[in-house]
Structures are given as C-alpha cells and as structure tokens.
Amino acid sequence: xxxxxxxxxxxxxxxxxxxxxxxxxxxxxxxxxxxxxxxxxxxxxxxxxxxxxxxxxxxxxxxxxxxxxxxxxxxxxxxxxxxxxxxxxxxxxxxxxxxxxxxxxxxxxxxxxxxxxxxxxxxxxxxxxxxxxxxxxxxxxxxxxxxxxxxxxxxxxxxxxxxxxxxxxxxxxxxxxxxxxxxxxxxxxxxxxxxxxxxxxxxxxxxxxxxxxxxxxxxxxxxxxxxxxxxxxxxxxxxxxxxxxxxxxxxxxxxxxxxxxxxxxxxxxxxxxxxxxxxxxxxxxxxxxxxxxxxxxxxxxxxxxxxxxxxxxxxxxxxxxxxxxxxxxxxxxxxxxxxxxxxxxxxxxxxxxxxxxxxxxxxxxxxxxxxxxxxxxxxxxxxxxxxxxxxxxxxxxxxxxxxxxxxxxxxxxxxxxxxxxxxxxxxxxxxxxxxxxxxxxxx
Amino acid sequence: xxxxxxxxxxxxxxxxxxxxxxxxxxxxxxxxxxxxxxxxxxxxxxxxxxxxxxxxxxxxxxxxxxxxxxxxxxxxxxxxxxxxxxxxxxxxxxxxxxxxxxxxxxxxxxxxxxxxxxxxxxxxxxxxxxxxxxxxxxxxxxxxxxxxxxxxxxxxxxxxxxxxxxxxxxxxxxxxxxxxxxxxxxxxxxxxxxxxxxxxxxxxxxxxxxxxxxxxxxxxxxxxxxxxxxxxxxxxxxxxxxxxxxxxxxxxxxxxxxxxxxxxxxxxxxxxxxxxxxxxxxxxxxxxxxxxxxxxxxxxxxxxxxxxxxxxxxxxxxxxxxxxxxxxxxxxxxxxxxxxxxxxxxxxxxxxxxxxxxxxxxxxxxxxxxxxxxxxxxxxxxxxxxxxxxxxxxxxxxxxxxxxxxxxxxxxxxxxxxxxxxxxxxxxxxxxxxxxxxxxxxx
Numbered sequence: 001x002x003x004x005x006x007x008x009x010x011x012x013x014x015x016x017x018x019x020x021x022x023x024x025x026x027x028x029x030x031x032x033x034x035x036x037x038x039x040x041x042x043x044x045x046x047x048x049x050x051x052x053x054x055x056x057x058x059x060x061x062x063x064x065x066x067x068x069x070x071x072x073x074x075x076x077x078x079x080x081x082x083x084x085x086x087x088x089x090x091x092x093x094x095x096x097x098x099x100x101x102x103x104x105x106x107x108x109x110x111x112x113x114x115x116x117x118x119x120x121x122x123x124x125x126x127x128x129x130x131x132x133x134x135x136x137x138x139x140x141x142x143x144x145x146x147x148x149x150x151x152x153x154x155x156x157x158x159x160x161x162x163x164x165x166x167x168x169x170x171x172x173x174x175x176x177x178x179x180x181x182x183x184x185x186x187x188x189x190x191x192x193x194x195x196x197x198x199x200x201x202x203x204x205x206x207x208x209x210x211x212x213x214x215x216x217x218x219x220x221x222x223x224x225x226x227x228x229x230x231x232x233x234x235x236x237x238x239x240x241x242x243x244x245x246x247x248x249x250x251x252x253x254x255x256x257x258x259x260x261x262x263x264x265x266x267x268x269x270x271x272x273x274x275x276x277x278x279x280x281x282x283x284x285x286x287x288x289x290x291x292x293x294x295x296x297x298x299x300x301x302x303x304x305x306x307x308x309x310x311x312x313x314x315x316x317x318x319x320x321x322x323x324x325x326x327x328x329x330x331x332x333x334x335x336x337x338x339x340x341x342x343x344x345x346x347x348x349x350x351x352x353x354x355x356x357x358x359x360x361x362x363x364x365x366x367x368x369x370x371x372x373x374x375x376x377x378x379x380x381x382x383x384x385x386x387x388x389x390x391x392x393x394x395x396x397x398x399x400x401x402x403x404x405x406x407x408x409x410x411x412x413x414x415x416x417x418x419x420x421x422x423x424x425x426x427x428x429x430x431x432x433x434x435x436x437x438x439x440x441x442x443x
Numbered sequence: 444x445x446x447x448x449x450x451x452x453x454x455x456x457x458x459x460x461x462x463x464x465x466x467x468x469x470x471x472x473x474x475x476x477x478x479x480x481x482x483x484x485x486x487x488x489x490x491x492x493x494x495x496x497x498x499x500x501x502x503x504x505x506x507x508x509x510x511x512x513x514x515x516x517x518x519x520x521x522x523x524x525x526x527x528x529x530x531x532x533x534x535x536x537x538x539x540x541x542x543x544x545x546x547x548x549x550x551x552x553x554x555x556x557x558x559x560x561x562x563x564x565x566x567x568x569x570x571x572x573x574x575x576x577x578x579x580x581x582x583x584x585x586x587x588x589x590x591x592x593x594x595x596x597x598x599x600x601x602x603x604x605x606x607x608x609x610x611x612x613x614x615x616x617x618x619x620x621x622x623x624x625x626x627x628x629x630x631x632x633x634x635x636x637x638x639x640x641x642x643x644x645x646x647x648x649x650x651x652x653x654x655x656x657x658x659x660x661x662x663x664x665x666x667x668x669x670x671x672x673x674x675x676x677x678x679x680x681x682x683x684x685x686x687x688x689x690x691x692x693x694x695x696x697x698x699x700x701x702x703x704x705x706x707x708x709x710x711x712x713x714x715x716x717x718x719x720x721x722x723x724x725x726x727x728x729x730x731x732x733x734x735x736x737x738x739x740x741x742x743x744x745x746x747x748x749x750x751x752x753x754x755x756x757x758x759x760x761x762x763x764x765x766x767x768x769x770x771x772x773x774x775x776x777x778x779x780x781x782x783x784x785x786x787x788x789x790x791x792x793x794x795x796x797x798x799x800x801x802x803x804x805x806x807x808x809x810x811x812x813x814x815x816x817x818x819x820x821x822x823x824x825x826x827x828x829x830x831x832x833x834x835x836x837x838x839x840x841x842x843x844x845x846x847x848x849x850x851x852x853x854x855x856x857x858x859x860x861x862x863x864x865x866x867x868x869x870x871x872x873x874x875x876x877x878x879x880x881x882x883x884x885x886x
Binding site: 019027152153154190208246248249250277279280287301302310346426 | 460462466469470496571583586587589592593594595596597613614615616618619620621633650651652653654655656672673674676677678680681684685687688689691692693694698699700701705706708709712713715716719720722723724726727730731734737738741742743744745746747748749751752753756757759760762763764766767768771773774775777778782785788789792793796797800801865869873
C-alpha cells in the first residue's frame with residue numbers, strides 16, 4: 001500500500017465502490033486503517049460506514065470527529081444512519097444528533113427508539129406513498145417535481161387519508177399503465193404488511209416466503225411508518241443462519257469476526273468450553289463407577305470412546321436437522337410427533353446396523369488378542385452391540401426432543417441444545433456399555 | 444380438513460397465496476396431498492409449483508398430467524419454469540416442452556442448457572432493455588403499449604445496438620426524470636454484471652456485497668442474456684448457509700427435508716457415521732497401545748474422555764469460525780497467516796487456563812481417593828495439565844489449517860473438515876495424555 005503519496009491513495013480509493021472500500025478497511029491492520037481514514041477525510045463515502053463490519057465501524061467512528069460523522073449520517077437513509085450511531089456512547093451520539101437538521105434528527109431518534117433487531121430499527125422512514133384516488137399521471141408529475149423522496153424505491157404504497165396502507169403498486173406495473181389510470185385499479189390488495197415491532201427474523205421469513213422486494217412497515221393502527229427493503233433482509237438471513245451455525249459450534253457471533261481481539265475471543269470460548277467441561281466431568285463420573293470393571297477388562301477402556309463418539313455424532317446429526325427445520329419453520333407443533341417417530345426409526349435402523357458391525361468386529365478382536373476366558377469375546381461383542389442400540393436411540397431422541405423442548409420454552413435451540421444432547425449421549429453411552437459389561441462380563 | 448365438500452375446499456384454497464398453498468401441501472401427508480391436487484385441478488396456481496420444497500414438487504409433478512404441467516410452465520418466468528421441469532424424467536420433460544409455444548420452449552430449453560446452480564439457470568430471460576439514445580418519454584410510451592414485457596422488473600438496462608450492457612437506470616430514478624431526458628444521462632455505469640456461468644454462491648456474494656435488487660446477466664461478450672433478481676438470491680443465501688450448517692453436523696442437505704423417507708435418511712446418515720467410526724477406531728487403537736498403563740492406573744480411563752472432549756470442542760469452535768469466515772470471504776489468502784497466529788494464541792491461553800483448572804482438580808481428586816503412592820496425585824495433575832495444553836493447541840491448529848487447506852485444494856471445507864479435525868484432536872489427546880502418563884506415572 002502507498003503510504004507516502006496521499007494524493008495517489010485518494011485517487012485509487014475514489015474509484016472503489018463503498019462496499020469495496022469497506023472490505024479494504026477491514027483487511028488492513030488497525031494502524032493502517034486509521035491512517036487511511038485520516039488521509040481520505042471527508043472523501044470517505046458515508047455508505048462505506050454503513051457497509052463496515054460492526055467492530056471495525058465502531059472503532060473508526062470513535063476515531064472520527066463527531067462533525068464528520070454528523071455530515072455522513074445526514075446523507076444516509078435512516079436505516080443506515082441508525083446502524084452507524086447505535087453503538088456510539090451516549091454523549092457522542094447526542095452531539096451527532098444535535099448537529100443534524102430537525103427532520104433528520106427526529107427521524108433518526110424515532111428509529112433508535114425502536115428495539116434492536118425490530119422492523120422499526122431496520123426500516124427506512126423515507127417512503128413514497130400516494131392517496132388511492134391519484135392517477136398515474138399525477139404521481140409521475142409529483143415525482144418529477146422533486147421534493148423529499150426516497151433515493152430508491154420499488155413500489156408506490158397506496159394510503160387512505162389517515163395514512164393507513166390500502167395496497168401497493170410495483171413500479172414496473174405502474175409504468176405500464178396509462179396516465180389516467182387510478183391507483184385503486186392497479187394495486188394488489190393482498191399486500192404483506194410488516195408490523196413495526198416485528199422481530200427481524202420474522203420479517204426475513206415473510207420476505208423469503210412471499211419473495212418480497214420491499215414491504216410497508218405499519219404501526220398498530222395499520223398506518224404507514226416506513227419501508228423495509230430486501231437488501232436489509234439478505235443480511236438478516238445471512239446473520240441468522242450464521243448465528244445458528246456458530247451457536248451449534250459453540251461460538252458467540254460477536255467473537256466470530258476476524259477483527260475481534262484475542263483476549264475477548266479466548267474469554268468467550270472459555271465460557272463455552274467450561275460448560276462443556278461439566279458434561280465431560282459428568283461422563284467421567286459415570287466411568288469412575290465402573291473402575292473395578294475396567295481394571296479387570298481393560299478392553300472396555302479401549303472400546304468405550306467408540307460408543308460415546310458414535311452416540312455424539314448421531315445426536316449431532318439429528319440435532320442439526322432439527323435446528324435447521326425449526327429455523328425454516330418446517331418443524332411445527334403439528335408434525336413434531338411424526339418427526340420424533342421418524343428419528344426413532346432412523347436411530348433404531350442405524351443403531352442395529354452399527355451394533356452388528358461393531359459387535360462382531362470387537363468380539364473377533366477380543367478373541368484374537370486372547371483377552372478373557374473362552375467365549376468372552378462373544379459376550380463383549382454382544383454387550384457392545386446392545387450398548388450401541390441404546391446409545392443411538394438416546395442420541396436420536398435427545399437430538400430431536402431437546403431442541404423442540406427448548407424452543408417451546410422460548411430458548412434458542414441452536415445455542416443450548418448441543419451441550420444437553422452430548423451430556424445425554426455420553427452418560428447413556430458409558431452407562432450402557434460399562435453397566436452391561438459389569439453385569440455380563442465381570443459379574 | 445374438509446374431505447367431502449370439494450367446492451368448499453376449492454373456495455378456501457382460492458384465498459391462499461401461492462406460498463401458503465405450498466406450505467399447506469408440504470404439511471399434508473402424502474395421500475391427502477394428491478387428493479387436494481386432484482380436487483383443485485387447474486385452480487392450482489402455477490406459482491405454487493415453484494414455491495414447493497423440491498422433494499414434494501417432484502412427487503406432485505409426477506402425479507400431474509403433462510398437459511397441465513405445460514400450461515403451468517407457460518405462465519411462469521423462465522427461472523421458475525426451469526425449477527419445475529429440471530428434475531422431470533427426460534420423456535416427460537420432452538412432452539411438456541413440446542406442448543409450449545416456440546418462444547417459451549426455446550427460452551426454457553436455453554435455461555436448462557446452463558449448468559445447475561449457475562446464473563444462467565437461475566436467471567429469467569424476460570428483461571426490459573432499451574438503447575442508450577432513448578428518452579424517458581419514449582420508454583414510457585413503449586411500456587404502455589404492452590408487448591412481451593417481464594412481469595416485474597426494477598431497472599431499465601441500457602444496451603448498445605449489439606445488446607451489450609452499458610449501464611442501468613433504477614425505475615425510481617427513471618420516474619423522477621422529465622420525459623425528454625436521455626437514458627445516458629440517468630444511468631449508473633458502475634453497474635455490477637453477472638456472468639452467465641457464474642456459480643450461484645458467487646452471485647449471492649455480489650448481491651449481498653453491493654446490496655443489489657436485480658442485476659443483468661451477460662454472456663462472454665458482455666451481451667445481455669437475462670436478469671437475476673434478489674428474491675432468488677435470498678433463497679441461495681439461505682441454502683448455502685444451510686448447507687454449511689448441515690455439513691458441519693454431518694448431514695446431507697438432500698435428507699434434511701421432513702418429507703424424505705426414513706430408509707433414505709438412515710442410509711445417508713449411516714455413511715457419515717461410518718466415516719466417523721474410522722476416527723473412533725483410530726482413537727481406540729491409540730488407547731490400546733497403553734492398555735498396560737491403564738491397567739495399572741484406572742484413573743487414566745476415567746479422565747481420558749475429558750481430554751478428548753475438550754479437544755474436540757475447542758477444535759469445533761475454531762473450525763466453525765473458520766468455515767464461516769471462509770464462506771463470507773473474510774478469511775482470504777492475505778490474512779490466513781495472521782488468523783492462524785490468533786488461533787494459536789487463543790488455544791494457548793485457554794489450554795493453559797484449563798490445564799491449571801483440571802490439573803489441580805484431578806490431582807486433588809486422585810489424592811483423595813487414595814490412588815497410587817504418595818505424591819502421585821501431583822504427577823497425574825501435571826500430566827493432565829500438559830496433555831490439555833498439547834491437545835488444545837492441536838485443536839486450534841487443526842481447526843484452522845484443515846479447512847483452509849481443503850478450500851485451497853478445491854474441496855468444500857464445511858463437508859469434510861469436521862472428521863479430520865476430530866481425528867487430530869482425539870489421536871493427539873489420547874496419545875499425549877496416556878503417553879505422558881506411561882512415562883511419568885508408571886514409568
């Protein structure tokens with residue numbers, strides 16, 4: 001990177017789209033990042049701020065003079081502006097808000113008053129709406145005359161005198177109609193409305209399901225208060241899917257960015273590992289019950305991780321499918337019972353398959369190494385086989401019942417399920433295998 | 444559900460949006476599903492077919508008469524039509540294609556000729572393009588005069604006489620301009636173009652990054668051949684994120700739907716579990732080296748699952764973050780080295796933390812149960828602590844290096860990484876713990 005020639009740097013950066021500029025800033029080490037922001041000064045496009053990863057944006061904003069932030073915020077749509085200022089500390093945010101003109105300030109303030117991750121926070125307040133009696137011609141004239149219009153929009157929202165949403169006309173349909181056509185004749189009235197307090201995950205679900213490009217956001221009395229566009233939704237879909245992926249892997253989304261400092265990552269992962277340690281200790285506790293058995297038949301210690309590992313993996317498979325189907329809402333109260341039946345069937349089939357496979361192999365191995373008395377290989381094989389079936393069945397049941405139950409009690413099944421499921425499979429697996437061995441092999 | 448009163452059923456279904464109708468069909472058991480499709484007959488909206496989950500759609504289409512399918516396909520945009528016919532068997536597809544009019548047939552045939560999951564397959568061929576010298580007024584007149592226009596579109600693509608894409612004008616900007624404005628004065632020329640053979644994952648990346656609503660699809664000579672819209676991309680984002688989630692959980696996407704039959708699910712999961720069994724057997728093999736050591740100190744059998752479990756979980760954490768950052772392209776060739784450094788640091792910090800925690804606890808426990816000679820608790824604690832550090836470090840390194848290496852060799856890091864990482868952590872964990880114990884504790 002050119003450090004000395006600021007002119008040249010500015011020239012190169014001028015050609016970048018805001019998203020590319022944001023990528024560049026994210027890839028740079030911290031020192032360079034600030035340097036570049038300083039060199040660019042006001043040339044840094046306001047949209048770049050909106051495109052940055054959260055932790056990088058927060059840092060850059062802290063380093064920028066409030067006056068420059070205010071200028072940037074004034075140029076952005078309310079949804080992007082809210083993104084930029086929401087994590088600033090209160091004093092700085094007040095200063096930025098105070099520097100805005102009244103209309104911008106009120107709009108932004110209203111956005112910030114809605115809860116985080118709600119439609120109200122994600123929407124832009126700039127919308128284009130028209131009364132139902134207007135004609136195509138009147139609206140085109142109004143659009144051409146300028147005024148406070150949203151930068152980009154995709155449909156004309158049709159409202160009554162109380163600003164209640166009646167329907168909408170996509171711009172492409174609008175453009176095909178003669179000038180004297182009334183909006184009422186063009187509008188679709190099965191429009192999907194987004195309540196202003198709806199959670200972003202619900203909003204994304206609506207957009208995905210009905211293939212929406214934009215949708216009106218309405219308050220409790222069905223009055224138009226803003227508009228959501230699909231580009232925000234793409235980000236929500238990505239974020240929510242990522243959250244599930246990361247949660248199943250035992251990671252906070254906040255520490256998944258590559259700019260998060262090492263101590264913060266270590267602390268956040270430590271917590272999850274500590275929770276998991278509880279599970280591991282519980283499993284050890286089960287094993288310690290059977291230390292006398294293991295002392296007599298060390299082969300048990302050799303084979304027991306196989307039982308736990310197969311159980312853990314089978315449980316993870318079922319859990320992953322369950323979490324995914326809960327997220328897409330294919331798994332509902334109506335079909336839970338049927339799905340549990342399916343998982344039970346799958347567990348029993350695979351449990352039986354691996355029982356035969358492993359029971360025979362372990363029996364032959366044990367006879368071959370000459371462990372135990374004659375015929376004990378058969379017993380060991382049978383014990384392992386029985387333990388496999390029990391463990392796989394418990395894995396299947398825990399894999400589906402744990403997330404469904406957590407969801408029913410309002411917890412996020414992706415975050416907390418994995419540790420419960422592993423606990424079940426570990427404890428059941430060790431208990432079944434060592435317990436059966438204690439009875440039939442050593443007994 | 445009303446089974447007897449077909450009239451009433453038809454009435455109720457008439458009010459449903461296609462997406463809701465598709466949901467209803469998916470939730471019904473198979474028998475009912477066919478019955479409903481039969482009762483509805485031609486009333487079933489063509490869009491419903493496009494909205495259905497793949498496995499349900501394929502079944503319904505097999506049961507529908509080809510003539511009805513052809514009628515439905517004729518009404519759909521090419522992207523949706525391609526969805527519907529792509530999985531039909533060849534003879535049926537030929538029959539449906541033959542029943543279409545020439546233009547529809549050629550368009551659909553061309554779509555199907557592009558590879559699965561490419562922009563060419565996902566795009567719709569219906570686009571609205573205009574020469575650069577046209578004025579706003581001319582275009583509005585052309586739109587009003589009707590003809591073969593796409594149902595919904597969001598921008599006017601500006602082309603030269605050879606149909607090369609020069610730029611585009613969003614409809615909202617277009618509507619604000621006076622009738623005599625030329626397109627050249629309105630168009631943005633930093634338009635993002637999608638090459639027709641681009642993979643859908645790349646397309647989704649472009650749409651997400653640049654917040655696109657629609658984009659022109661171009662062939663090798665930059666000529667306009669179709670248009671992609673963001674609603675298709677939302678589905679791709681969801682699908683690709685789901686694929687990563689499921690792959691990490693050891694599940695094929697194809698068996699994650701709730702309508703897949705049990706034997707197919709069992710078979711697909713069996714394969715993954717069998718691969719994992721290889722890992723587990725390898726781990727057992729390591730343990731069997733140390734059977735004499737375990738026989739002398741059974742406490743090792745009790746504690747060894749803790750080492751493996753902590754290693755496995757730490758590896759999964761790192762792997763999950765790596766897979767996610769590879770998917771979002773935040774982890775690139777440029778910063779791999781730095782990220783490996785970070786993961787090493789995090790592993791060492793948490794490895795040390797758990798080493799102290801577990802070493803002390805295990806030492807006290809071993810002394811308390813009176814295992815071994817005096818002072819052996821200290822040695823056991825030290826061995827466990829050292830094994831923890833080694834295992835956590837190997838987990839961190841494997842968690843980042845395995846997916847990065849797989850990606851570099853063109854493999855999907857989400858699908859194949861987990862088994863490699865677990866193999867490393869299990870083998871290293873058992874080997875370090877039991878090996879150190881064999882040397883220092885039993886010696």
